[in-house]
Amino acid sequence: MTIQKPIYNRLALIGTGLIGGSIARAARASGAVKSIVATARSPETRRRVAELGFADQVVETNIAAVEGADLVIVSIPVGACGPVAAEIGPYLAQGATVSDVGSVKKSVLDDMAPHLPPHVHFVPAHPVAGTENSGPDAGFAELFVNRWCILTPPEDADAKAVERLADFWTALGANVETMTASHHDLVLAITSHLPHLIAYTIVGTANELGEVTESEVLKFSAGGFRDFTRIAASDPTMWRDIFLTNKNAVLEMLGEFQEDLSQLTRAIRRGDGEALFDHFTRTRAIRRGILQIGQDSAAPDFGRAHGPLPTAPIPAPYSSDAD
Ligand SMILES: NC(=O)C1=CN([C@@H]2O[C@H](COP(=O)(O)OP(=O)(O)OC[C@H]3O[C@@H](n4cnc5c(N)ncnc54)[C@H](O)[C@@H]3O)[C@@H](O)[C@H]2O)C=CC1
Ligand SMILES: O=C(O)C(=O)Cc1ccc(O)cc1
DSSP: OOOOOOSEEEEEEEOOSHHHHHHHHHHHHHTOEEEEEEEOSSHHHHHHHHHHTOSSEEESOHHHHHTTOSEEEEOSOGGGHHHHHHHHGGGOOTTOEEEEOOSOOHHHHHHHGGGSOTTSEEOOEEEOOOOSOOSGGGOOTTTTTTOEEEEOOOTTOOHHHHHHHHHHHHHTTOEEEEOOHHHHHHHHIIIIIHHHHHHHHHHHHHHTOSSSOHHHHHHTOOHHHHHHHHHTTSOHHHHHHHHHHTHHHHHHHHHHHHHHHHHHHHHHHHTOHHHHHHHHHHHHHHHHHHHHHHHHTOOOOOOOSSOOOOOSOOOOOOOGGGO
């Protein structure tokens, strides 16, 4: 993140949790904005945000926050975006850009757009970066470095406003890509939403086993299960809203997943080692391809505290059959 000329004068942040708090820290560290005004619903959170000092000003209401702001970012659970847009709509400054960070894009577009006046630019966004932690203390400035931020502007969006928001996210360290909201929701259903659903399921299943005790599950957790427990510790409100608002795409991907799971189940039942081996060989190649992309675009290390960016060298192809 290099210090640069401000892209916006006044950033208003509605919601100051992991993502809002990280945006504030990164925007300040990069110099992407001149000043930051933040708000949160509860007095306790506002007090904490003031203590943490990542905003220049902490105000009590959403309306006070957006006054005079040329960039407004709504960083709250996706199900709450519509009512917030209705609340702030009449108070937005001429020419302001309004954006969000929601993990689902079509519902946010449908819920927010009708409440926004014609004199503002609405450019929804999704930084594809996060952790299982929530709240203002969880944020950190490097969260977006070398991660994707997907913009899903409506068809008639002002190209200059889209470019300006892309510049903002680039200043925060992200790589920016643009696509339609519906396509975004399909892609994220398989790459993010379904994996979270599987994690929530498997951790619940392990907890309900009769013959294996909870303490045995914890004691003998191998790497895979531990990773699932991290993901299954993610915020319940946020993920409830994601599954409610991306229902169709998630159900479509879940259908595909269940078919593939049935095939593997059959292979295990029949003792079909060849089918299992072929499947695992294909998935290993996919993982190696992801690692290769990660290494090709690896950014300098900014002291990232979280995030599974691959840094280990990719091992040479290996098959235990060759031993
Ligand atoms: N957590 C993650 O890893 C990622 C989350 N996102 C998206 O970012 C958004 C925010 O998530 P986080 O920052 O992780 O959550 P968080 O729980 O850390 O923060 C959410 C903030 O929204 C506020 N809030 C909740 N309901 C509200 C309402 N009805 N009206 C006004 N404010 C309300 C909370 O008080 C809190 O300040 C969500 O839409 C999520 O889908 C996007 C990328 C990654
Ligand atoms: O913590 C993890 O592994 C995540 O996957 C974080 C995350 C959660 C939601 C998003 O929309 C994007 C990233």
